[in-house]
Amino acid sequence: xxxxxxxxxxxxxxxxxxxxxxxxxxxxxxxxxxxxxxxxxxxxxxxxxxxxxxxxxxxxxxxxxxxxxxxxxxxxxxxxxxxxxxxxxxxxxxxxxxxxxxxxxxxxxxxxxxxxxxxxxxxxxxxxxxxxxxxxxxxxxxxxxxxxxxxxxxxxxxxxxxxxxxxxxxxxxxxxxxxxxxxxxxxxxxxxxxxxxxxxxxxxxxxxxxxxxxxxxxx
Numbered sequence: 001x002x003x004x005x006x007x008x009x010x011x012x013x014x015x016x017x018x019x020x021x022x023x024x025x026x027x028x029x030x031x032x033x034x035x036x037x038x039x040x041x042x043x044x045x046x047x048x049x050x051x052x053x054x055x056x057x058x059x060x061x062x063x064x065x066x067x068x069x070x071x072x073x074x075x076x077x078x079x080x081x082x083x084x085x086x087x088x089x090x091x092x093x094x095x096x097x098x099x100x101x102x103x104x105x106x107x108x109x110x111x112x113x114x115x116x117x118x119x120x121x122x123x124x125x126x127x128x129x130x131x132x133x134x135x136x137x138x139x140x141x142x143x144x145x146x147x148x149x150x151x152x153x154x155x156x157x158x159x160x161x162x163x164x165x166x167x168x169x170x171x172x173x174x175x176x177x178x179x180x181x182x183x184x185x186x187x188x189x190x191x192x193x194x195x196x197x198x199x200x201x202x203x204x205x206x207x208x209x210x211x212x213x214x215x216x217x218x219x
Contacts, residue, residue, distance in 0.1 A: 003042045003056050012060040015067070021090040027056065030083035030128045049118050053081040054163055058191075058210060062161060063087065065193045065207075066184045070094040071110045072158035075176070077147035077185075078215060079114035082125030084163055085142070088112045089134040112140045113154050115147040148215060150176040157181060164215035169194065174202065186212040 004022045007013040013022060028039035031053060035045055044052040063084075068074055068091045079085045090096075092110025114129075116122040126135055126142040134140040143151065147162065148170045155176035162173075162185035169192065173183055183194040191210050195203040 002040055006042070007057060007060050012057055012064070014064060017069070017091050017096045018060070018063050018087075020096040021063075021087045022056075022060070024095060025083070025086045025090055025132065027053070027083060029131050030081040030086070030125075047081050047121070047124070049121055051080050051118065051121060053083055054212075059084060059087070061207075062163075062184045062191060065191070066159050066161055066182055068092060068159055070096075070108050073111045073113070073154065075151060075154070075157045075160045075173075076112055076114045077150075077160065077162040077173075078164040079116045079125045079142065080121055080163060082114065082128040082140075082142070084161065085112050085114040085125060085140050086129045086132055086134060088161070089129065089132070089139045093134075093137075093139045110139065111154075113151050113157075114140055114142045115145050115151060116142065117144065117146055119144050148172065152176060159183075160185070162186065162215065163212070165189075165212035166215040174200075186210060 013019050028036050031039055038045055042056050044055045047053050068088055072092050074088050076085045089112050094108035122142050122144040129135055129140050150172035156178040157176055158178055158181050160173050160183045165186035177196050179196050181196050185192055189210055190206045190208040193205045197203055
């Protein structure tokens with residue numbers, strides 16, 4: 001789509017694997033039919049239940065901070081439409097590598113755990129991601145759950161991405177992250193990057209000037 005090339009030109013998209021994911025996973029496949037003609041707009045759009053499919057620029061910025069890689073296990077909190085989950089699935093399953101080695105089947109055991117608290121959106125995102133066979137192939141597992149608690153059954157995670165704004169970064173996410181792993185999440189109107197240096201030691205960076213829907217929690 002045109003916005004992908006624009007994001008590359010503007011310097012928001014830089015990493016080859018992330019660029020390939022944006023080109024391969026079509027945003028239109030993750031939008032309600034009534035707004036699909038708006039898929040090329042670089043803005044957040046409503047998907048129902050007071051939730052949105054995120055602005056492409058914001059998703060690009062967050063994935064560049066997250067730096068997902070083939071073979072990793074990533075927790076995607078607030079999966080919504082399933083678009084970010086599918087972008088991550090393309091990368092962790094080695095989509096870019098496979099496309100360049102056309103006749104060689106690569107066994108890459110990457111996995112995305114997608115948490116969505118709204119049951120209807122969990123179903124919507126799961127259906128959308130299956131257009132790319134990521135659910136049936138076991139690359140993404142969609143779970144209806146309170147994302148603020150993480151998902152201890154699959155911990156530890158290499159990376160954690162959240163697409164809704166928390167008041168503070170949940171302790172569960174920090175506990176469930178591998179040492180050396182990254183969390184990228186909105187807090188208020190900022191995006192935060194946390195890099196886990198030790199059990200209770202995190203390097204933190206703040207990037208202000210963004211807007212997100214709030215993270216819904218059962219607490």
